[in-house]
Amino acid sequence: MGPIPQDVLAQRRARFRAQLGEGVALVPGAKLVRRSNDVDYGFRQRSDLLYLTGFNQPNAVALLSRDRFVLFVQPREPAAETWTGRRPGVEGALRDYGADEAYPIAELTERLPLYLENVPRLYHRFGDDRDIDEIVQLALERVRSRVRAGITAPEEIVAPQSMLHEMRLLKEDGELEILREAADISREAHHAAARACREGAWEYEVEAALLHVFRARGGSGPAYPPIVGAGNNATILHYTENCSRLAAGQLVLIDAGVELHGYASDVTRTYPVGGRFEGRAREVYAAVLRAQQDALAAIDVGTSLRSIHEVAARSLVKGLLELGVLGGAPEDLFEEQAYQPFYMHTTGHFLGLDVHDVGNYSVGGKPRPLEPGMVFTVEPGLYFSVDNEQIPEELRGIGVRIEDDVVLTHNGVEILTSAIPREIDDVEAWMRA
Structure with missing residues (x-):
């Protein structure tokens, strides 16, 4: 390519x-x-x-x-x-x-x-x-x-x-081919990183597995500084120190994508140290996965990134209620943005030559309708800092984000990064493969 x-x-x-x-x-x-x-x-x-x-x-x-x-x-x-x-x-x-x-x-x-x-x-x-x-x-x-x-x-x-x-906002066929290849390189890199998520390994060792594949497959390197956050480090949105040791029972949030011919891939997966989701970590992961599935299902020509974000946020409110973090009427909690202490970013951004690519997100003061040819991310998450004493103790230090790259076409939605597993059973099997 x-x-x-x-x-x-x-x-x-x-x-x-x-x-x-x-x-x-x-x-x-x-x-x-x-x-x-x-x-x-x-x-x-x-x-x-x-x-x-x-x-x-x-x-x-x-x-x-x-x-x-x-x-x-x-x-x-x-x-x-x-x-x-x-x-x-x-x-x-x-x-x-x-x-x-x-x-x-x-x-x-x-x-x-x-x-x-x-x-x-x-x-x-x-x-x-x-x-x-x-x-x-x-x-x-x-x-x-x-x-x-x-x-x-x-x-x-x-x-x-x-x-x-x-x-630049509307991608040509050649650009989409490069983005597909970048997604495949990122798939291989994430697989190598997932297998490196072992008890006692260091975050920088996991990062090294990513970087090796990026260059070995012809990429110029990472499209942005890779995030490899284990345990409470996963609750820091742009954590890049990558210098802690992985411990049993932790989740590792990996946000990393290759740059290929100037074009960025942007992928986040969250992996369990040792290869199995357990306890409350499994519940948090399931809540974020459901939110992403709901958001992906809401994508269509004429919708907006704002409306997709609202779908994800409503789903996360439901998850936060089930986790015992919030209490009250779901719609009231959504309108009050009660989810924000645990989900403080938006659900997606444009993607292309820049990882946060160019293009206006609103037109005429209203959210911009999505059009075929637009490429963007869908990336809900939940973050429970170890310092937050207002939430159940067993949730503290858990951070989960699941991010995929999507192109809207005349025929529907293509998830460029769909080959990187998201379902719990698939992720666990992938880590063992």
């Missing part, structure tokens, strides 16, 4: 450029970020530039108008490439990435004013990159200074994301 091919990227750019009218759009890429002293973090391109160009090198900027696609890139430099790897350079930007024009990134300051002359609208989002913002400001000042020569500067500055993110 390879990255999105250049002909598809060209089609994306054509659709985007058609929306620009007489305007010009500037889409900056990412820079290297210093980790410590003279060591950088691994490079990850900004998703908007990756979506439009596939260009996966630092310090690049794309400029697009109705009739041209320009790339500003790092030039070829043999000495630097000896240390840090090959660069496509200006030549590669033209030859391999379909640019109509390409220039060294150092020439952006000089050339940008030429592209802004007599253009009514500039598409650029300020605040993402201070250096690019300064170049844009300088370019605007230079164009404005030529007013006596009959040159006009853009009168309107608009963030291009309002158009670009709407495109």
Whole structure:
């Protein structure tokens, strides 16, 4: 499974450029970020530039108008490439990435004013990159200074994301194929992690099992820092220390997915140390599983992530009543959001090039109706902190989340991660396999 091919990227750019009218759009890429002293973090391109160009090198900027696609890139430099790897350079930007024009990134300051002359609208989002913002400001000042020569500067500055993110929200066939492959890699990784959930093992050993599969199957690594939380650590939503030892009777919450060709998988499963769900942990797991099943059954064209969340929350209220955590009328408890101390996040988010992908969740002040091509997660959970003295003692230190990746199609709902078991008997058998 390879990255999105250049002909598809060209089609994306054509659709985007058609929306620009007489305007010009500037889409900056990412820079290297210093980790410590003279060591950088691994490079990850900004998703908007990756979506439009596939260009996966630092310090690049794309400029697009109705009739041209320009790339500003790092030039070829043999000495630097000896240390840090090959660069496509200006030549590669033209030859391999379909640019109509390409220039060294150092020439952006000089050339940008030429592209802004007599253009009514500039598409650029300020605040993402201070250096690019300064170049844009300088370019605007230079164009404005030529007013006596009959040159006009853009009168309107608009963030291009309002158009670009709407495109990214509806996934193409090629994107779905990558997401399916990412889901399969995550399936294998979760299987390896589940088998590592043994008494006495360390959370970081379980994490290592995940990371090995991610890279061995061709992924670039995790799509986000993996969460491997045993016992009370599972009640911390974004626990990433992964440094505790697994003990008998605990549940281990694993939230981890691979990144493949820029696209994220996002999967959570909760496994019992030793391979069997027992006691109250089994009851909590069953309540969360039922909530996810109810939420998945509620998905349809025209529903919203908000309505799906409400279905899950109502189901969790029922579970909390059965567990003896809440008391009262179910609908009153739902309206009062009495579940929030134990379920404090929403049930889903969009998924794609970003794990929390782009796209507006509301339109016209109302929850956005779901459409075919949208990919999102369904991830209810219950979390009972060991420090919460208001709940039964035997529930304290139990955290459960079950998360799957879903695509809405014209034919219904496809659960991309359905091959990773969720049912109690299936999970136990999987851990033994």
